[in-house]
Amino acid sequence: xxxxxxxxxxxxxxxxxxAVHAADAPAKPWYEKLSLRGYxxxxxxxxxxxxxKLKCEQCDKSWGESGSFFVRRARIILSGDVHDxxxxxxxxxxxxxxxxxxxxxxxQVRDLFFDLALTSxxxxxxxxxxxxxxxxxxxxxxxxxxxxxxxxxxxxxxxPTERDLGVAFYWAPSEIRxxxxxxxxxxxxxxxxxxxxxxGAFNGQSANKxxxxxxxxxxxxxxxxxxxxxxxxxxxxxxxxGQQFVVSSVTSGVTGNRNQRDARGALSAxxxxxxxxxxxxxxxxxGPAYDSAANAITNRNLSGGYVSAMWRxxxxxxxxxxxxxxxxxxxxGKKHELDARYYDVKDWEFGVEWxxxxxxxxxxxxxxxxxxxxxxxxxNNDQSGNxxxxxxxFNY
Numbered sequence: 246x247x248x249x250x251x252x253x254x255x256x257x258x259x260x261x262x263x264a265v266h267a268a269d270a271p272a273k274p275w276y277e278k279l280s281l282r283g284y285x286x287x288x289x290x291x292x293x294x295x296x297x298k299l300k301c302e303q304c305d306k307s308w309g310e311s312g313s314f315f316v317r318r319a320r321i322i323l324s325g326d327v328h329d330x331x332x333x334x335x336x337x338x339x340x341x342x343x344x345x346x347x348x349x350x351x352x353q354v355r356d357l358f359f360d361l362a363l364t365s366x367x368x369x370x371x372x373x374x375x376x377x378x379x380x381x382x383x384x385x386x387x388x389x390x391x392x393x394x395x396x397x398x399x400x401x402x403x404x405p406t407e408r409d410l411g412v413a414f415y416w417a418p419s420e421i422r423x424x425x426x427x428x429x430x431x432x433x434x435x436x437x438x439x440x441x442x443x444x445g446a447f448n449g450q451s452a453n454k455x456x457x458x459x460x461x462x463x464x465x466x467x468x469x470x471x472x473x474x475x476x477x478x479x480x481x482x483x484x485x486x487g488q489q490f491v492v493s494s495v496t497s498g499v500t501g502n503r504n505q506r507d508a509r510g511a512l513s514a515x516x517x518x519x520x521x522x523x524x525x526x527x528x529x530x531x532g533p534a535y536d537s538a539a540n541a542i543t544n545r546n547l548s549g550g551y552v553s554a555m556w557r558x559x560x561x562x563x564x565x566x567x568x569x570x571x572x573x574x575x576x577x578g579k580k581h582e583l584d585a586r587y588y589d590v591k592d593w594e595f596g597v598e599w600x601x602x603x604x605x606x607x608x609x610x611x612x613x614x615x616x617x618x619x620x621x622x623x624x625n626n627d628q629s630g631n632x633x634x635x636x637x638x639f640n641y
Contacts, residue, residue: 279325279333284389285340286317288636296630299614302582303402304395306342308632316340316350317636318388330367332360334376353453355408368422370440372413375452378404379413379443379466380484382513382526383551386436390429392555392569392598394610394636398590399549399575400526403486403509404451409462411447415440424470428478432557432565433517435480441469449488449507451581457491458504468513482513492533492542494583496621501541505533507580509547518557518567525552533585534578537624542585547577549590564601570594582620589617606638 290308297310307315319340326332334356341353358374377385381400384407401407417425417440428435442465448454449462468482490507509530516523527550534545551573558566575590596610615629 275327278327279323281321281323282641283319283321284638284640285319286388286636286638288315288317288394288634289313290315290632290634292633292635293611294630294632296628299616299628299630299632301395301614301616303398303405303579305634317394319350320355322356329365330362332362334358334360355406355452366419368416368418370415372415372445375408375410376413377407377439378409378447378462378464378486379415379439379445380404380464380486380509381407381511381528382436382468382480382482382515383524385439386434389638389640390434390436392434392567392608393553393571393594393596394608394634397526397549397551397571397573397575398579398588398592399528399547399551399573399577400511402547402575402577402579402581402588403511403528403530405579405581406452408452409447409449410452410456411445411462413443413445413447413464415443417441421470424472424478428470428480428517432559433478433519435470435517439466439468442467449490450493454493457493458489460489462486462488462507477519478515478517480513480515480517483511484513485510490533490580492580492585494581495542496584499535499540499542499584499621501536501539501543503533503542505542505544505580505585507532511550518555520557522555522557523553524555526550532578533580535584535587535620537587537619540621540624545578545587547575549573549575549577564599566597566599568597570596583622584620587619591615604640606636606640608636608638610634610636 336356363369425438466484487508511528555569
C-alpha cells in the first residue's frame, strides 16, 4: 500500500497516523481534508554588476554590496476545507529577515486566515485574519507564479508585504470563481480568486505589525476576467483604499507629523499570454514622504506603475519558456521605510523564465535601474547601474 509523503507529514504535524479508508467509510475528519504544499526561491544578483551601491530595499535586500546567495522565500502552505462553509489557509515563511539584526531565515507568519462561506454556493465569503489586501493585481499574484523576480515599486509600495490583519468580504459567481482558478492552474499565472468584488477593513500598518492608531484602512476592488470565444482571457480591475498611516521608523531630528493621510487608486489590465501577453497597472494618490528641503515627513502626491510584455511557449520537450520585458516608473514616498523615504525610480527588465518540469523553474533577469532616494541620512542618493539576476525555484 502506497501512502503519499504529504499525507504522512501532515499526519505527523497533526499528531495522527496516516489512515486508509474503505470505499464505504464515513466522511474524513477535518484534518485529513488539509493539503500541504510549498515553494522555495534561491537567488544570486551580483553577475555583470556595474554599481554595487545600487540597492532595492523593498524588492530584494541582497542587491548590491554585501549581497550574495540569498534564500528569498521558503514557504509551506497548509490549507483546506475543514467544513462545507469554512476554508483555512496558513502560510509561514522560513526565509524572513530580522529588521533589527543581520540574521536571515527566521520563521514568520505570512498568511493566517479563515474563509466563512455565507451561502452553500460559496459565492459570498468573509475572510478573517492576516491575508492579502485586495489592492493591485500583481500584489495579489503569488510570488511563485510571477515572471518578474519582484513586484513593481509603485503598486507594491501601497501594501508592503501585501498583507495585513483584518476582515474582508468577497463575492463572485461560481462560474467566475472557476475562471479565476483556471487562470492559475493552466499556467497562465493568474492572481487567484479575490472575487469580482472585494471590500475590506484592515489595521493598515502591514503584516505582523500592531495597530498604531484608531483608524482603519478601508479597501475596495472590482475585477473581472473576460473570456472571448477564441479562448483568450482579459482581466480588468480597479481598486482604491484610504487610511491614516503612522510612519514608525524616523531619524532623530526629522520633523513633521508621523500620522499621515494615505490614499490611492489604481487600474489594472492583463491580457494573458496565449501565447502573447501584456500586463499593466498604474496608481496615483497621496501619502507620507520625506522632504529633504524641510528635513521633514510631509504629505505628498505619488504616482507610478509598470507595463510588461511576455511570450509563453510550451512544448513536451522543453517545458514552458517565457521571455519577458518590463518598464516601471515611480515617484513618491515609501511609508514603511526609514523617514518614509522618497523615491524616483526608472527601471527596465529583460528576462526569461524556463520551467522544464513542474517542480523546478529557472529565471534570468537583466535589470537596468536608475533610483534616486531621499532620507535624512542620504538626502540625495542617486544610484544607477545594471546587473544580471538569477533565481531557481522549487515547487513541492
